[in-house]
Amino acid sequence: MVLDKIALLLxxxxxxxxxxxxxxxFDTVAFLFGGQLSLLARLIYALVGLAGLWCIxxxxxxxxxxTGHSPHTA
Numbered sequence: 001m002v003l004d005k006i007a008l009l010l011x012x013x014x015x016x017x018x019x020x021x022x023x024x025x026f027d028t029v030a031f032l033f034g035g036q037l038s039l040l041a042r043l044i045y046a047l048v049g050l051a052g053l054w055c056i057x058x059x060x061x062x063x064x065x066x067t068g069h070s071p072h073t074a
Contacts, residue, residue: 004054007050007051009051017029029044
């Protein structure tokens, strides 16, 4: 599903950003978009947060039902 891939991409961006903050004290999103309080940076932070919530649903999905494939068939 396209929405799943977009959400996963945003979660990866957020994880890399937090990794940069934790390891180097550098917030890439804030650097690129005008500081933590800029409208664009806050929008990205919000989208990353929403994507994280969406990705929780991935944990509870039965992937075999979505694809229509059974794990026992070739």
